[in-house]
Amino acid sequence: MAEQAKPRIRLSKKEVRKGETIDVKTLVSHIMETGLRKDASGKLIPRMIINTFSCELNGKFVFGCDLESAVSANPYFEFKFKPTESGVLKFTWIDDAGARTEATETITVT
Amino acid sequence: MVRRLSRREALAAGVGAFAAGWGSAARPARALNDYADEVKKFTGGKTPVEGGVKLELPELAENGNTVPLSVAVDGPTGEGIYVEEILVVAPENPNARVIRFRFSSSSVPEASTRIRLAATQDVMAVAKLSDGTFFSASRPIKVTIGGCGG
Numbered sequence: 561m562a563e564q565a566k567p568r569i570r571l572s573k574k575e576v577r578k579g580e581t582i583d584v585k586t587l588v589s590h591i592m593e594t595g596l597r598k599d600a601s602g603k604l605i606p607r608m609i610i611n612t613f614s615c616e617l618n619g620k621f622v623f624g625c626d627l628e629s630a631v632s633a634n635p636y637f638e639f640k641f642k643p644t645e646s647g648v649l650k651f652t653w654i655d656d657a658g659a660r661t662e663a664t665e666t667i668t669v670t
Numbered sequence: 671m672v673r674r675l676s677r678r679e680a681l682a683a684g685v686g687a688f689a690a691g692w693g694s695a696a697r698p699a700r701a702l703n704d705y706a707d708e709v710k711k712f713t714g715g716k717t718p719v720e721g722g723v724k725l726e727l728p729e730l731a732e733n734g735n736t737v738p739l740s741v742a743v744d745g746p747t748g749e750g751i752y753v754e755e756i757l758v759v760a761p762e763n764p765n766a767r768v769i770r771f772r773f774s775s776s777s778v779p780e781a782s783t784r785i786r787l788a789a790t791q792d793v794m795a796v797a798k799l800s801d802g803t804f805f806s807a808s809r810p811i812k813v814t815i816g817g818c819g820g
Binding site: 581594596614617620621622623624625626627628629630631632633635636637638639640641642643644 | 767768769771776778785
């Protein structure tokens with residue numbers, strides 16, 4: 561597995577009042593090989609995709625998804641949530657080889 | 671009455687001949703994959719209620735490799751009920767399932783990503799609510815160059 565570039569994460573705000581919404585955009589670089597393509601010699605190139613993404617706040621699940629090969633290369637996600645407490649947002653991407661890409665962001669809720 | 675029937679029959683025969691002539695090129699009649707089964711698995715056999723889900727896709731995708739997709743649940747959800755999951759399926763892709771979003775009680779029930787589409791088709795999204803109800807929406811999209819490799 562090639563060395564992964566640092567994932568890019570953008571939060572609309574890092575400090576919010578309770579009840580306010582944070583808009584999260586994430587982008588991670590990954591080939592997302594579908595397993596349907598053939599190489600020059602006609603052999604199928606095995607599937608290699610990120611199959612799981614999740615976002616947790618202080619260890620509690622916030623948002624996630626199960627990816628299939630129909631998700632474009634370099635998966636991009638945008639989602640929104642209303643944090644109930646300050647803490648650390650942890651983002652995790654896991655691919656078919658079990659390689660984990662992780663990132664964290666700190667948010668404050670007042 | 672008699673005349674109208676015969677005209678309809680004649681038309682049907684004509685369409686049939688046309689479809690037969692085109693063979694496998696006659697598209698809408700078949701789906702490439704088992705998307706209906708995937709939806710059934712997701713809903714546990716329930717038929718989702720149409721509506722309540724907003725599925726956004728461009729009308730035309732020149733490149734099926736990266737098509738922006740947004741889903742949101744805007745239908746009525748009762749007190750304390752939230753959207754648990756949204757499944758997106760593509761009937762004309764090699765594999766039906768596209769993505770399955772998972773939400774929590776703190777989520778706003780909407781999400782965006784970019785997907786691959788192999789051909790022109792009706793993409794479908796099914797939302798699962800925490801009270802066990804299901805909503806669905808589908809949206810046609812034209813794809814100029816398919817993006818699933820092969």
